Amino acid sequence: MAVLKVKFTKTKRDKLAQILWILNWLSVVxxxxxxxxxxxxxxxxxxxxxxxxxxDINSVPNMLISVGVIACxxxxxxxxxxxxxxxxSKFSRWKLVMLPYIVCTFCFTFCILVGALMCYTMRNxxxxxxxxxxxxxxxxxxxxxxxxxxxxxxMVDMLQIGFQCCGNNGFRDWFEIQWVSAxxxxxxxxxxxxxxxxxxxxxxLVDGVPFSCCNxxxxxxxxxxxxxxxxxxxxxxxLTEELNIWVKGCREALLDYYTAxxxxxxxxALLIWLFELSVLIGVRYLQTAMKNxxxxxxxxxxxxxxxxxxxIAETAKYNINIIKNLGKANQISTVSGMxxxxxxxxxxxxxxxxxxxxxxxxxx
Numbered sequence: 001m002a003v004l005k006v007k008f009t010k011t012k013r014d015k016l017a018q019i020l021w022i023l024n025w026l027s028v029v030x031x032x033x034x035x036x037x038x039x040x041x042x043x044x045x046x047x048x049x050x051x052x053x054x055x056d057i058n059s060v061p062n063m064l065i066s067v068g069v070i071a072c073x074x075x076x077x078x079x080x081x082x083x084x085x086x087x088x089s090k091f092s093r094w095k096l097v098m099l100p101y102i103v104c105t106f107c108f109t110f111c112i113l114v115g116a117l118m119c120y121t122m123r124n125x126x127x128x129x130x131x132x133x134x135x136x137x138x139x140x141x142x143x144x145x146x147x148x149x150x151x152x153x154x155m156v157d158m159l160q161i162g163f164q165c166c167g168n169n170g171f172r173d174w175f176e177i178q179w180v181s182a183x184x185x186x187x188x189x190x191x192x193x194x195x196x197x198x199x200x201x202x203x204x205l206v207d208g209v210p211f212s213c214c215n216x217x218x219x220x221x222x223x224x225x226x227x228x229x230x231x232x233x234x235x236x237x238x239l240t241e242e243l244n245i246w247v248k249g250c251r252e253a254l255l256d257y258y259t260a261x262x263x264x265x266x267x268x269a270l271l272i273w274l275f276e277l278s279v280l281i282g283v284r285y286l287q288t289a290m291k292n293x294x295x296x297x298x299x300x301x302x303x304x305x306x307x308x309x310x311x312i313a314e315t316a317k318y319n320i321n322i323i324k325n326l327g328k329a330n331q332i333s334t335v336s337g338m339x340x341x342x343x344x345x346x347x348x349x350x351x352x353x354x355x356x357x358x359x360x361x362x363x364x
Contacts, residue, residue, distance in 0.1 A: 031071025038064025119266030218244030
């Protein structure tokens with residue numbers, strides 16, 4: 001029994017073809033939107049690629065870009081098909097193409113759904129990538145004279161100023177690394193030498209942060225050094241007073257930024273998926289209705305359209321059998337335990353038994 005069968009008159013078929021023609025052109029626009037969203041996300045990731053470890057974080061924008069391009073091509077073809085379907089004589093040229101087109105469109109709409117869901121599931125991968133990337137960027141903050149790292153100081157400073165953050169997880173991350181270059185340390189100073197000797201790795205560690213961690217909205221001058229030393233500053237208690245530096249870590253700030261972008265893109269992709277699915281359903285109804293009208297032979301009469309010709313269970317069973325039988329056309333049948341037909345073939349004697357051969361007469 002057909003699933004969701006609908007009866008179409010000629011007027012309804014013509015109107016459906018015209019509506020689908022318009023919707024397919026709107027779908028081309030939706031493909032351009034998907035492409036633009038994927039390109040925007042890829043550019044945003046590329047901007048801060050230096051603070052991200054290499055991984056699969058580009059899979060989402062690449063998926064959206066690819067799906068957007070495919071959407072433009074498929075829906076452009078779909079618009080042409082639906083326009084011709086308003087005339088039964090023109091439909092005959094697309095009759096064999098419609099079903100493969102619907103299958104390809106179904107796979108394409110499924111890819112849109114996958115891309116939308118990936119926008120919500122890649123948060124963990126993005127968080128790990130940011131953690132590792134920011135850790136290395138902060139570690140090499142002082143290497144302003146080393147090729148390949150000289151840009152990291154400016155990039156980290158601009159990142160902390162722009163996103164109002166400090167460090168990877170927080171401002172205390174700067175306490176654990178030497179972020180002041182050795183060229184700016186006075187090695188003749190006893191304080192500097194004592195600090196270098198006090199560390200096992202010989203690093204110059206201070207309880208201070210770079211200037212880019214300072215909050216310009218603070219009512220007091222920025223306290224960058226000796227943040228945990230109350231006696232070093234007047235009327236200061238680092239445990240109770242609100243610090244005049246950014247408290248939020250840059251990993252959290254960037255994660256919130258990209259999560260908000262991907263959430264918006266995911267919602268847009270889901271809406272486009274629903275729209276594309278509705279267009280696909282309409283094309284399926286049009287294809288079955290036009291197919292049936294050709295079988296009936298009455299181009300002006302009524303015809304039935306459906307989503308599935310048989311029930312869901314029967315359709316699934318039929319498709320599974322097709323998949324199982326793929327590739328068996330050129331294979332030798334082994335049903336009922338039969339082996340290679342050229343092996344162990346029994347000789348027949350046509351019912352005769354104990355047949356003796358005559359000897360060849362000797363020449364006289």
